[in-house]
Amino acid sequence: MKKIMISVLAVAMLFSVLVGCTSQGNNEESTKDQINYASTKDIRDINPHLYSGEMAAQNMVFEGLTKNEGGEVKPALAESWKISDDGLEYTFHLREDVQFTDGEPFNAEAVKLNMDAIIDNSERHAWLDMINEIEENVVVDTYTFKLVLKHPYYPTLVELGLTRPFRFISPKCFVDGATKDTVSGYVGTGPWILSEHKENQYATFTRNEDYWGDKAKVSSVNWKVMPDPQTILLAMQNGEIDLLFGADGDQIDLESYKKLEEEEFYKTYLSDPIASRAILLNSNAPVTKDVKVREAIQYAVNKDNIITGILNNSEDKAETLMAKNVPYCDIELKTFSHNKDKANKTLDEAGWVLGSDGIREKDGLKCEITFSYNSQNAQEGTIAQSIQADLADIGIKMNILGEEKQAFLDRQKSGDFDLQYSLSWGTPYDPQSYISSWRIPAHGDYQAQVGLEKKAWLDETITKIMIEADYTKRSEMYEEVLTYINDQCVYVPISYSKTKAVSIMGLKGVTFNDSQYEISFEKMHF
């Protein structure tokens, strides 16, 4: 018996010695030529004309005629373009030195085939107005392509540069002349070639050696699937992962980000403000349909608490729904700074009387509302709790309902909510694509606005904005729309979110693209 005891002790001691000795022995960085990137999600089907794949992966392989860079539209596969005076015809001069990685030439014919294939599936792209605006795709000559529109749709160039759907896949990958169901391969013109994909395990991208632009600096990217964020952190400490990159807490939660920020082995990156985080107040729900209640909530929410206490100052406070640097959004709007007395006064004046239980009521209706959120996002729950306390202070009882994602979305679609989160889509989708989506009933924005007196006017104006050729008129209409929404207090702006990234010390050239969904691996090196 003694012997056993001794051996157990010996093993335990040996073990602790080993643990003590071998930590941090894994920092080799000199000759690395592969970036190991961890994502909680598999790349899935990266058909550029569909939406089921990871956008970052689609962006590595496929390119569009234009690209959005630094808030501007820049040439990509089209070298230059000319827009007709009536804004209906866009003539693109294509680059002549581009080939798909399977050897197929990239030319006007290939552009037309792709554009036709995208329009063939127009229902899938219902979120994007532009699809319905395309009249015709014309091959002018080998390297000239003409896009004919029905109306002078103003965001055309920006939307041609989005990650999807207007990107080009080799005509050889088409199945029965189409791409809407499936494709036979993922061959594009981009800086990377998808060379191996083991579903739910990893995907390997190798450098496109014949790339027409600046070639990628490392020879390959290994996209590893790790569903658990904790594991990703451990793998990073173990030297298996070089880069974490994610929008809105997808890959990295704030706590882990802060922890890594303090450690000397890692470098952390924070993008410029990229999208708007706001709370939707449903104008079509029993209590929040009263604009005075919505206004009082604006005054009651203590944003500073949320920014410093919960978001750890990692995001900027938002006074208006759209940041001033978003196109068309640099306008003077009424702001509602935190003011409990004003909130109380607003409710008093509107006839909401404080009951004996500390909850206000009006005409027998209790001032009780529900905040529903997707329970997968713990941070949203914490923000909700902060708002709950703020509202309790002014006599509004707020219940918090954390639900599974699909249940949350069901509620969003049916409008069965009082308060919900709303995230704008970020650059380059803001403001045009985001505001366009307000007209779609499946969106929470639409449901929250449906109770507004001028909702019909709002939707009509948005439709007009998109096809207004004149910049000044367009700006005026944007101002009308944003002012109305602001005065109606449908959104409580909270913050402007930022994309976060963490890399090991040796990885250089980590930058952010305009779209928070893209990762520019090609600029990174060791």
Added chain:
Amino acid sequence: MKSYIIKRLLWMIPILVGISFFAFLLINLSPSDPAEVALRVNEVTPTEENIAQVREQLGLDKPFMTRYFSWVGSALQGEFGNSYVNNKPVAQEFARAIPATLYLAAVTLVILVVVSVTVGVFCALYEGSLGEKIIRAVLFITTAIPAFWAGILLMWIFAVKLNIFPTTGMTSPSSVVLPAITLSLGYIPTYVRLIRNNMIQNQHKNYVLYAKVRGLKQSTITKHVFKNSIQTSLTAMGMSIPKLIAGTVVIENIFAWPGVGRLCVSAIFNRDFPIIQAYILIMALLCVVCNLLVDIFVAAIDPQMGKET
């Protein structure tokens, strides 16, 4: 024995029909509209028209019973339809995930059997000793540790600190060690206790006393006691095989193991009905078959059982 097996096999039919029907029914009671979800998971904005189109495509516009029978009909031929999410055949999705899960389950089972039997027998033989008490304490602690925590702890020690195993994935042969150990940790305490208690009970039985009186060697007696007490434990272990195969979600997530658990959980979150239905049916089938095999096995060891039924 033969009639026993046939009888049991025949019983499987109504059980499976019942399970498949209930699986189908319950899933159809889910409040989310699968057509709408199918659009949403592909990030397509649902509209009245495209929902109607998808409903027709997926055959959701047909009456419930028609859908059930057509599903059963094709399931019998190994056809489980296509995933709503990525449109790939469900059978193919399972063919991809099942080997990983079986591999993990098999390694776990080996660890489970070896460790539980050794430790269990040790505990029975040295009942009440200090060593047994320590083991008992360790086992109680192990049972109390949640799998995800144990997994991360093991990963931190053996992958990050000691650098013996990779943290995650299924890339090298040693990848399986950590997830298998984590998975077996949840079961080992139960079986150690089970084996120990059975052995101790058996030691007090009359045949042991008789053997002692006859002057048999202690090792021979232990062998008999072991053989007699292992039966119940084996039945229990057999029953945990389908559980091992079905219930590895947490561990598969932590260790990025591309198995059935992950497939099923993401299917549940995405309301991917064909995958969920196939999962339930396959797991039910597995449970029933394992149950049967264990019973046959036990009957083979103990001829009494076969005769009784």
